[in-house]
Amino acid sequence: xxxIKHKKIISTRGGDVRHGLRVDDEEFVGFGEVxxxxxxxxxxxxxxxxxxxxxxxxxxxxxxxxxxxTEFDEAPVELxxxxxDYKLIVVNPMVWVAFEGLSDRNIMANVATLPHDPExxxxxxYEGAE
Amino acid sequence: xxxIKHKKIISTRGGDVRHGLRVDDEEFVGFGEVxxxxxxxxxxxxxxxxxxxxxxxxxxxxxxxxxxxTEFDEAPVELxxxxxDYKLIVVNPMVWVAFEGLSDRNIMANVATLPHDPExxxxxxYEGAE
Numbered sequence: 473x474x475x476i477k478h479k480k481i482i483s484t485r486g487g488d489v490r491h492g493l494r495v496d497d498e499e500f501v502g503f504g505e506v507x508x509x510x511x512x513x514x515x516x517x518x519x520x521x522x523x524x525x526x527x528x529x530x531x532x533x534x535x536x537x538x539x540x541x542t543e544f545d546e547a548p549v550e551l552x553x554x555x556x557d558y559k560l561i562v563v564n565p566m567v568w569v570a571f572e573g574l575s576d577r578n579i580m581a582n583v584a585t586l587p588h589d590p591e592x593x594x595x596x597x598y599e600g601a602e
Numbered sequence: 603x604x605x606i607k608h609k610k611i612i613s614t615r616g617g618d619v620r621h622g623l624r625v626d627d628e629e630f631v632g633f634g635e636v637x638x639x640x641x642x643x644x645x646x647x648x649x650x651x652x653x654x655x656x657x658x659x660x661x662x663x664x665x666x667x668x669x670x671x672t673e674f675d676e677a678p679v680e681l682x683x684x685x686x687d688y689k690l691i692v693v694n695p696m697v698w699v700a701f702e703g704l705s706d707r708n709i710m711a712n713v714a715t716l717p718h719d720p721e722x723x724x725x726x727x728y729e730g731a732e
Contacts (some may be wrong), residue, residue, distance in 0.1 A: 576729030
């Protein structure tokens with residue numbers, strides 16, 4: 473359903489450099505598109521399920537709570553990542569995904585294996601517990 | 603030496619989505635690595651010249667002043683981009699690059715056409731006017 477890979481933060485004068493995804497990483501299965509999603513604190517975006525796209529998610533700013541499930545009716549797995557716990561989360565195709573912003577400002581990058589195609593994704597309204 | 607391409611910001615409930623680079627963009631010549639560079643306000647990183655890598659630079663947070671020149675002794679071209687002026691700046695190989703953070707927080711993404719290889723880049727110390 474998913475895979476977590478820790479990524480290096482290189483301490484550099486004037487500001488750190490954070491690794492994202494490389495063509496020679498074992499997670500790399502192709503490049504489609506890079507985009508950046510802002511998520512307000514407490515807001516949940518989702519659910520969305522990509523039929524073919526593998527998501528390669530990186531927390532560029534803040535912290536994000538990721539919810540993943542393979543069947544829509546099951547309880548999701550919860551993963552949290554962010555600047556203070558920097559890592560790549562790879563989400564396989566056919567996994568339902570929702571995500572919530574946890575900090576004042578939150579930006580997540582997706583180095584997606586396919587370019588955006590609305591026909592390639594299923595969408596369901598998120599109904600949170602609160 | 604460089605190319606500028608405006609990229610869409612999609613207004614979405616809970617936070618905008620900003621386009622980065624797509625495999626079917628005419629700028630796309632291959633994927634090597636995505637990484638994120640933080641640049642403190644007033645700090646300049648550079649100069650660096652990649653022999654083969656094309657840089658595809660995106661301002662994820664804040665604003666950045668980019669300095670570009672083909673000959674080390676010439677005066678640089680200055681480009682400014684950031685969240686308020688969101689665009690992709692493509693830098694060709696064999697161009698000297700330096701960049702400075704202009705806001706409280708600045709993060710730039712590079713969707714590089716090659717993975718990092720220290721042998722592939724030349725480095726020169728930046729000596730700013732101040």
